[in-house]
Amino acid sequence: MLKKIGGYSILVVILLGIIYFFLPNYAQKALLHLTANIDDYEIFENRTVAASDPQPWEKSPQYNQYEMGRTYQDKLDDYETTAFLVVKDTALFYEKYYLGYDENEISNSFSAAKSIVSLLVGIAIDEGKIESVFQPVSDFIESFNEGEKSKIIIKNLLTMSSGIDWNEAYMSPFSKTTDAYYGNNLKKLVAELEVSNKPSQEFAYKSINTQILAEVLEAATGQSISDYATNRLWRKIGAEHDALWSLDKEGGMEKAFCCFNSTARDFARIGQLVLNKGNWNGEQVVPADYIEMATMPARLIRSGERIPHYGYQWWILNYNGKQIPYARGILGQYIFVLKDKNAVVVRLGKSRSKLYTDEHPNDVYTYVEAAYELLK
Template identity: 85%
Template structure:
């Protein structure tokens, strides 16, 4: 009997090995790693965004004086939180780290990177590299010069309303999103895109929109988005640590729709920049009018139809009469901007709620409520 079981096991292993051998490269990687992880920068090539002007956060007089209630702490634990941090009045008010992580650890931002790309678009517009959000994508990318794709403008990408055909599936090892995450030719993926619906018709969250924005930035500036971010953004906000942007291959393209890797303390600087309406130390890093447009409900191009929960690659939480812009990643990477408290909240971790309320994962409400309790 044991010999039969052993024989069957060997046959299964051989069968799976044959299947694995014939899979495309990206699917092999997906099967090998099974699920995305906050430490995935270790399995990818990366480009460094240098922290060439590091500044530590000053400490608030109330720094870590208040304890989080047990109910909130249990919720944080249940979603495998690695960092929870609050900056108030430009000073570090609260920080705690869990599961062996500390303030020096970098973490994948996942889709919170989309909000960073949006800020870079705003900078490029201010510099005249991009005319406006209404400039056609075809001005930058040859593959968008014919057919329905020629009608897409930058704003359609920013508001997730491009009509591009895309399979936003995270579980399937054969989806386009999996190919983008584990594959090695993002530019080919963008080049081969087709349109499934007219642009500016409706909101449909698709990561490829952000990847197209990254290619536009590269074309407009003549730099990689990592180099552009380092020069126009990262050093100006006094980031303490080098960040890493994961690439599709050696010397390749940034996975712009995800995969900006940094610390909780430096992610907080991104929120602080938005809280400051794009200003840092009296320098206007991102235009204030762009920040305003990016962090309020967006209108579809040429329409009065608005998206109540989304701006320009920033989510918007309508919470107790407040509009809270925030960046969000698939494993619960969040940067919240609490304008009424002059505060920024960062939560990093390994999972998030699978239940949603008004387009937002339910754990979002937990972190916002916990922050307001700590700020009382």
């Protein structure tokens, strides 16, 4: 009997090996790694977003003088927080690190990268590389010259209203999103896209919209988005560390919908730039009017109802009568802009709540409440 069981086990292993061998490359990687991780830059090729002339944050006189309430701290622990940081009046007010991470450790932004891509679009418009958010995508990408795709404008991509056919599924090893994350030809994915609905004001969150924006930026500027971000954004806001933008293959295309890897302190600079309405030390890095449009609710609908929670690749939290723009990644990567407190909050970690209230993961409210308590 034991010999039979052993024989069956060997047969199963052989069959699984054969199946694995014939799977697409991206599916093999998905099964090998099982779930996305904040340190996945270690398994991907990367392009550097280089820092230069760093401007370290000053520390507030109240730096780390206040303790996080036990209830909030328990929540941070429950969701495997790696960093929680508050910048107040352009100075570090509070920062704590966990699980072996520190102020010099980079980790994945996941979809918070979408908000960075949005800022790059605003910069390209200001430079005249892109005419406006109403310019057709077909002016930059040949595969958008025909059919319903020819009607898609940049604003449709920014507001997740392109009508592109895309399965935003994270758990299936065979979904298009998994192919985008683990695959090695993002431009081929974009070229093969089809439209399932007419581009309109109908909101449908699809990561591929951001990837298309990256191709638009590359065509418009003649640079990779990493190089463009280096020269037009990262160096201008005094980043202390080089960032890494993960690629689909060596020398390939950035995974623009995710995978901008940086430190909590440097992510806070993105929030501070938005808080400053695009200005950094007197230089207008992103147009103020673009920042305003990007961080206010777009005129979007879903199921016939107006939605108040999304702008140009920035989420918007309505909290106690305040509109709080924020960047958001799937494992709880957040950059919050608290305008009324002249503050920025960054939370990084390995998980987030699976429950939602008004389109926002429930842990979002915990971090915002904790920050307001600290800033009292």
